[in-house]
Amino acid sequence: MMSESAPKIHAQFHLTRQSKGLEPFELKVSTELPSQGVTAIFGHSGSGKTTFLRCVAGLERAQSGYLEVQGQIWQGPKQFLPTHQRPLGYVFQESSLFDHLTAMGNLKFAIKRAAAPTTTEAFERIVSLMGIESILMRYPNQLSGGERQRVAIARALLIQPRILLMDEPLASLDSARKQEILPYLAKLRSSLDIPILYVSHSVDEIAQLADHVVVLESGHMVAQGALSEVFARTDLKALSGFDTGAVWQGEVAERDAPWHLSKVACGQASLWVRDAGDPVGSAMRLRILARDVSLSRSVNDESSIVNRLPVSILEITPDQDEAMVLIRLQCAEQILLARLTKRSLDTMQLAVGQSLWAQIKSVAIVR
Amino acid sequence: MFTEADLDAIWLTLRLATTVTLLLLIIGTPIAWWLARTDSWLKGPIGAVVALPLVLPPTVLGFYMLIAMGPNGVIGQLTQQLGIGLLPFSFWGLVLASVVYSLPFVVQPIQNAMQALGDRPMEVAATLRAGPWQRFFCVVLPLSKPGFITAAILGFAHTVGEFGVVLMIGGNIPQETRVVSVQIYDYVEAMEYGQAHVLSALMVGFSFIVLLGVYGFQRQSAGMLGVKS
Numbered sequence: 001m002m003s004e005s006a007p008k009i010h011a012q013f014h015l016t017r018q019s020k021g022l023e024p025f026e027l028k029v030s031t032e033l034p035s036q037g038v039t040a041i042f043g044h045s046g047s048g049k050t051t052f053l054r055c056v057a058g059l060e061r062a063q064s065g066y067l068e069v070q071g072q073i074w075q076g077p078k079q080f081l082p083t084h085q086r087p088l089g090y091v092f093q094e095s096s097l098f099d100h101l102t103a104m105g106n107l108k109f110a111i112k113r114a115a116a117p118t119t120t121e122a123f124e125r126i127v128s129l130m131g132i133e134s135i136l137m138r139y140p141n142q143l144s145g146g147e148r149q150r151v152a153i154a155r156a157l158l159i160q161p162r163i164l165l166m167d168e169p170l171a172s173l174d175s176a177r178k179q180e181i182l183p184y185l186a187k188l189r190s191s192l193d194i195p196i197l198y199v200s201h202s203v204d205e206i207a208q209l210a211d212h213v214v215v216l217e218s219g220h221m222v223a224q225g226a227l228s229e230v231f232a233r234t235d236l237k238a239l240s241g242f243d244t245g246a247v248w249q250g251e252v253a254e255r256d257a258p259w260h261l262s263k264v265a266c267g268q269a270s271l272w273v274r275d276a277g278d279p280v281g282s283a284m285r286l287r288i289l290a291r292d293v294s295l296s297r298s299v300n301d302e303s304s305i306v307n308r309l310p311v312s313i314l315e316i317t318p319d320q321d322e323a324m325v326l327i328r329l330q331c332a333e334q335i336l337l338a339r340l341t342k343r344s345l346d347t348m349q350l351a352v353g354q355s356l357w358a359q360i361k362s363v364a365i366v367r
Numbered sequence: 368m369f370t371e372a373d374l375d376a377i378w379l380t381l382r383l384a385t386t387v388t389l390l391l392l393i394i395g396t397p398i399a400w401w402l403a404r405t406d407s408w409l410k411g412p413i414g415a416v417v418a419l420p421l422v423l424p425p426t427v428l429g430f431y432m433l434i435a436m437g438p439n440g441v442i443g444q445l446t447q448q449l450g451i452g453l454l455p456f457s458f459w460g461l462v463l464a465s466v467v468y469s470l471p472f473v474v475q476p477i478q479n480a481m482q483a484l485g486d487r488p489m490e491v492a493a494t495l496r497a498g499p500w501q502r503f504f505c506v507v508l509p510l511s512k513p514g515f516i517t518a519a520i521l522g523f524a525h526t527v528g529e530f531g532v533v534l535m536i537g538g539n540i541p542q543e544t545r546v547v548s549v550q551i552y553d554y555v556e557a558m559e560y561g562q563a564h565v566l567s568a569l570m571v572g573f574s575f576i577v578l579l580g581v582y583g584f585q586r587q588s589a590g591m592l593g594v595k596s
Contacts, residue, residue: 059490083493084502090494096487100509109505113496159495 008035008070009163009195013055013062027051027062027219033197033212035070038189040210040227041199043238048219049199050093053167056197057090058083069163087115089156091166095148097140103151104136110158118158129191130154130184146177150184157192164196170205178205185209186367203243207231207287208366215239232335234317234326241320245289246337247366252280261306268332272306273363285367290326290339292361295348299357307360311336313352316345329358368565375542376550376566383458383546384526387465391473391522392515394466399477400507418471425468429535432464436536456538461546464536465526473522480514481507513588517581524577528570 012030027048033039043049054060056067058074058081067075069088074081097106107127111118127133130150140148149169156164169185170178182205189196189209200206206213206227213230215223215238222238223230231247234240250266255275262275264284271286278284299308311329319326325345329336336358350356369377402414420428435442436454442463446454454460488510492502508515530548537544539553547566554563 057494059493083490084496084498088494090491092487092491096491098488098491098506098510100512109492109497110495113501155495 009033010066010068011052011056012067013052013065015051015055015060015062015065025051025219027055029216029219029221031214031221031224033195033214035195036193037211038196038198038209039212039214040206041197041214041216042201042203042206043216044201046218047216047238049201049216050167051219052216053165053197053199057088057165058086059090087160087162089159089161089164091149091153091156091164091169093168094172095140095145096152097143097148097155099140102137102139103132103143106140106151106155107136107158110155114158114160116160118160123158126154126157129157129187144177145173146180149173149181153184153188161194163194164192165199166196167199168201169198170202171200182208203239207245207247207285228335232328232337234315234328234337237320240326242291243289244326244337244339245287245292246335248286248288248334250284250286252278252282252284255280266332266334269309269334271309271360271363273365276365283367284365287364287366288336288360289362289364290337292363293329293336293338294359294361295327295329295338295340295344295350295356296359297348297356300359303359305359305361307363309336309358309360310355311358312355313350316350316352329356331358370562372541372545373547373550373562373566376545376547377569379458379542379544380527380546380548383461383465384523386462387469387526388473388519388523390462390466391469392519395470395473395477395518395522398470399474399481400503402474403478403481417474420468421471425529425531426535428468429464429532432467432532433535436460436463455536456540456544458543461533461537461544464532465529468529468532469522469525472525473518476514476518476521477511478514480511480517484510513584516584520577520581520584524574528574 010032013027015027017025025048029048029052041049041052051060055062055065061080062075065075066077067073073079074086097103098109101109111123127136130153132147132150132154135143135147135151143151153169170181173181186208198206198209210227213224213227214221215230215236217238223233223236228247228249230236231239231245234244248266248269248271250264250270252262253265253270254263255261256263257275260275261272262278264271264273264286266286273284273286295311301308309331311331313327314330314335315328317326317328319339323341324339325342327338327340327350329338338358398417402410402417433455434440436446437443438447438453443453446452454463484507488506489502492506497505528548530552533544533546533549537546537549539545539549547570551563551566551570554560554566
């Protein structure tokens with residue numbers, strides 16, 4: 001779990017863009033971001049999340065803005081550090097390798113321009129982190145989309161950045177390739193000590209990778225905070241829908257080997273999940289989709305449901321789907337979301353403050 | 368087969384075309400880069416001026432060049448002040464006129480190649496700490512290589528095939544301005560069709576091979592840039 005230390009990235013941008021035949025676009029964001037861990041910049045297309053990242057990189061220039069990264073001012077009222085002078089790494093959405101160079105040539109392009117000489121160990125560590133040892137001599141057009149992206153990430157790391165910016169690095173890949181790269185990204189977040197800004201519109205990716213989330217809607221910031229906090233909200237349009245669900249952080253408390261189950265304790269609340277081989281004490285991140293949670297007045301221990309938790313209703317909000325409602329539940333110190341039909345709400349006569357049992361049909365281990 | 372005068376003409380033609388091609392690559396690259404990148408209103412007018420030789424009769428271009436290089440022309444006054452003398456009817460006068468005449472054949476392929484790159488490679492290079500000059504020399508130039516090769520071949524071939532401008536500017540001085548195309552004209556005037564045939568066939572063969580090379584190269588580089596097979 002990331003500690004909420006003093007934020008070290010101050011970003012404030014105001015940019016307006018008027019292009020022919022398009023709606024005028026405005027990005028107006030003022031925020032402080034943590035200087036460690038993965039911060040996801042989340043929003044639907046057109047929300048300005050990529051523009052925000054490009055402003056941080058200096059690839060786009062906000063008409064007015066202020067940007068301070070770890071004590072260094074990158075943009076101020078009278079100054080604008082050009083991109084090539086900012087100590088950052090950037091991974092673009094689609095393949096960005098130079099076609100005239102091999103994978104190795106692309107890496108050397110970064111090594112040559114890095115802040116300090118690259119040691120053999122550092123080089124080998126990054127190359128093996130991304131699993132690209134065997135493809136270094138190939139040209140980009142001889143690599144798969146996933147391999148190209150892994151080389152691009154290695155290249156961005158070899159420049160020895162003080163911050164890593166990633167603009168939907170998985171968006172151009174099919175789902176099989178995404179699954180191929182996600183483990184590398186997860187390894188990346190645990191082995192890097194620099195902050196990562198990760199732009200994405202995928203709730204799944206963010207649930208797996210982010211520690212901190214910034215939500216943008218049509219150019220404005222509508223929420224920001226720790227992942228579990230933001231994902232527990234029901235008032236965000238960008239987050240509500242089929243994939244709405246709470247994210248819990250906990251650790252393995254007990255293993256039931258004969259049944260291949262592990263008990264994960266998240267504060268006072270605990271859940272049984274499929275045993276993924278993690279030893280007792282290891283950190284776990286769980287995602288509980290609102291559609292997998294049902295409510296009942298009694299313990300109802302005659303059902304096949306393994307996880308039943310006592311909860312109380314905090315808030316009831318209408319869903320985008322007219323037939324459904326989203327319910328925020330307090331479960332010990334955790335927040336749980338449940339998605340029910342309006343009819344169930346009516347027949348059960350549910351109201352804020354009531355105590356109930358939540359039955360959780362499935363829990364996904366996201367890390 | 369070739370007379371001594373023929374060999375002189377062939378050698379002169381090759382010398383002229385090589386000089387012109389090298390100069391054009393140096394002059395054409397910044398023009399192509401500017402045309403590929405600019406949003407200025409001048410892009411249209413400058414692009415049109417560069418393309419003019421494509422549509423103008425060579426005699427018109429030659430005529431104006433002759434005036435400009437003459438004793439009262441802008442270029443003529445400059446060259447006189449620099450102590451070079453007058454350029455018409457000299458090898459360097461021919462070089463200058465050919466540079467103007469073949470400019471679009473060099474600028475346009477380079478410009479197209481640079482435009483096709485888009486902004487992305489430059490942005491990528493900037494995030495990898497490459498400054499503007501490094502971005503140009505380490506990224507834009509190598510990635511535009513197919514455009515440069517096409518440009519060099521077309522510029523060279525077009526200069527070899529030029530006639531009208533040569534006649535206006537260079538006249539017909541052996542070893543100085545009498546290139547192959549002029550030599551052929553002389554043979555025809557003198558009714559020496561046999562010799563004219565030999566040189567003409569040489570030109571046909573040369574042009575065919577050049578075009579074959581350009582098309583073959585374009586197909587190959589298109590395949591190279593295409594999606595993984």
